Amino acid sequence: MSGTTQKTVTITLDGTNRKLTVPLMHGTAGADVFDIRKLYGELGVFTYDPGYGATASCESKITYIDGDVGILQYRGYPIEQLADHSNFLEVCYLLLNGELPNAVQAAEFNKGVMHHTMLHEQIRSFYNGFRRDAHPMAVMCGVVGALSAFYHDSLDINDPESRRISAFRLVAKLPTIAAWAYKYTIGQPFMYPRNDLTYAENFLYMFHGVPTEEYKVNPVLSKAMDLIMILHADHEQNASTSTVRLAGSTGANPFACIAAGIASLWGPAHGGANEAVLKMLADIGHVDNIPDFLSEVKDKNNHAKLMGFGHRVYKNYDPRAKIIQQACHDVLHELGIEGDPLLDLAMALEKIALTDPYFVDRKLYPNVDFYSGIILKAMGFPTSMFTALFALSRTVGWITQWQELIEDPEQRIGRPRQIYTGPAERDYVPVDKRA
Numbered sequence: 001m002s003g004t005t006q007k008t009v010t011i012t013l014d015g016t017n018r019k020l021t022v023p024l025m026h027g028t029a030g031a032d033v034f035d036i037r038k039l040y041g042e043l044g045v046f047t048y049d050p051g052y053g054a055t056a057s058c059e060s061k062i063t064y065i066d067g068d069v070g071i072l073q074y075r076g077y078p079i080e081q082l083a084d085h086s087n088f089l090e091v092c093y094l095l096l097n098g099e100l101p102n103a104v105q106a107a108e109f110n111k112g113v114m115h116h117t118m119l120h121e122q123i124r125s126f127y128n129g130f131r132r133d134a135h136p137m138a139v140m141c142g143v144v145g146a147l148s149a150f151y152h153d154s155l156d157i158n159d160p161e162s163r164r165i166s167a168f169r170l171v172a173k174l175p176t177i178a179a180w181a182y183k184y185t186i187g188q189p190f191m192y193p194r195n196d197l198t199y200a201e202n203f204l205y206m207f208h209g210v211p212t213e214e215y216k217v218n219p220v221l222s223k224a225m226d227l228i229m230i231l232h233a234d235h236e237q238n239a240s241t242s243t244v245r246l247a248g249s250t251g252a253n254p255f256a257c258i259a260a261g262i263a264s265l266w267g268p269a270h271g272g273a274n275e276a277v278l279k280m281l282a283d284i285g286h287v288d289n290i291p292d293f294l295s296e297v298k299d300k301n302n303h304a305k306l307m308g309f310g311h312r313v314y315k316n317y318d319p320r321a322k323i324i325q326q327a328c329h330d331v332l333h334e335l336g337i338e339g340d341p342l343l344d345l346a347m348a349l350e351k352i353a354l355t356d357p358y359f360v361d362r363k364l365y366p367n368v369d370f371y372s373g374i375i376l377k378a379m380g381f382p383t384s385m386f387t388a389l390f391a392l393s394r395t396v397g398w399i400t401q402w403q404e405l406i407e408d409p410e411q412r413i414g415r416p417r418q419i420y421t422g423p424a425e426r427d428y429v430p431v432d433k434r435a
């Protein structure tokens with residue numbers, strides 16, 4: 001629970017004698033927040049905050065970010081420690097349950113999740129409705145939303161056991177759904193999950209394997225996959241998570257809410273940035289073209305952005321970018337890819353951007369997506385799969401946040417207000433009388 005500080009904020013409506021004193025709340029860490037819930041009732045005014053840059057929409061115990069110093073913690077544990085010592089399913093347990101598991105709890109949880117990796121057999125035929133060139137994110141939006149048509153027995157959002165099973169189902173089935181989205185586009189048979197493998201290994205097996213040959217999972221790749229999943233597992237109230245929460249606030253079922261989150265993640269300003277970074281690097285093509293490209297980005301009349309740079313919260317280095325940049329070097333080295341031209345180009349671009357006053361003044365640093373595309377490409381993933389991999393890793397964060405929302409007695413249906421600036425009331429004019 002948050003606490004109330006001794007401090008208050010008093011808001012006075014100029015020209016009237018109406019004022020409201022509201023408490024200043026504080027959490028475990030981070031900025032204090034003043035509670036404006038009574039504002040409209042008492043003073044008849046709203047707050048204006050497009051993009052919610054100054055709005056705390058909920059209390060949360062899951063993830064903490066301090067963007068000024070580049071801190072990211074899941075349930076209090078620094079991302080660097082989790083990246084070094086944990087594994088994705090342990091992080092899933094931590095997010096969902098609030099504490100790290102002991103050995104028995106971990107074994108039970110892993111078994112519980114992996115038990116749900118298969119999809120209802122009828123979902124196979126659902127894929128045939130898509131064009132072969134469908135973007136994997138389009139397939140993911142559709143198939144994840146359709147899960148609610150297949151798993152009726154875990155749709156009661158007021159039943160904790162139903163919620164637990166839905167969470168397991170989502171975490172377990174997303175790799176299968178994502179791998180099949182890819183297999184469908186390339187016309188290869190769907191590979192059924194293998195529950196004897198780890199979560200990351202099973203995904204790589206379903207993605208790269210074919211029924212005609214034995215597929216041996218490369219441990220370098222499965223370790224990198226696991227790391228990428230840990231880094232993307234949650235990120236407090238970002239756009240897709242807020243979308244999941246907003247959908248959840250209406251009482252929508254968890255599969256529908258996660259489908260909404262996937263749709264929101266797809267945009268290039270959010271999870272779609274990893275795909276956009278690779279397209280941008282390909283367009284730049286050569287180190288010599290960087291100055292021209294950066295001039296375009298800095299031109300106010302141009303909509304181009306340096307993709308993979310900038311973040312609403314991080315005004316210092318994104319800690320995930322630091323970890324992934326190092327992993328990128330390790331993976332390329334271990335795979336024997338020396339001097340990857342895209343990595344060289346990305347590093348040159350980063351170096352130039354980090355000394356350019358435009359980026360320095362605006363505190364624009366590389367974010368997680370700047371390097372994730374390069375590592376994913378080296379691991380054999382096509383560009384179109386990058387955001388789908390983000391979605392499958394983020395699903396545990398979304399469903400944890402959704403559970404927290406459902407269990408929070410303070411949460412109501414999400415319903416922002418507006419400043420109406422359209423026409424004032426006017427009378428309807430019949431068509432023959434209009435100019």
Ligand code: CMC
Pocket residue numbers: 051235238268269270271273297304305306307308309310311312313362364367368369
């Ligand atoms: N390239 C060039 N200029 C930028 C960039 C960029 N990548 N990002 C921000 N700016 C400029 C922006 O134009 C504005 O300039 P001015 O003050 O002159 O108008 C200033 O920096 C402040 O930016 P903002 O638009 O107010 O920042 P925001 O918090 O609204 O947007 C962002 C954050 C991530 C959407 C934005 O930085 C961006 O579009 N970055 C590129 C896309 C990207 O890499 N997204 C991945 C985010 S991390 C992964 C995830 O969690 O989704």
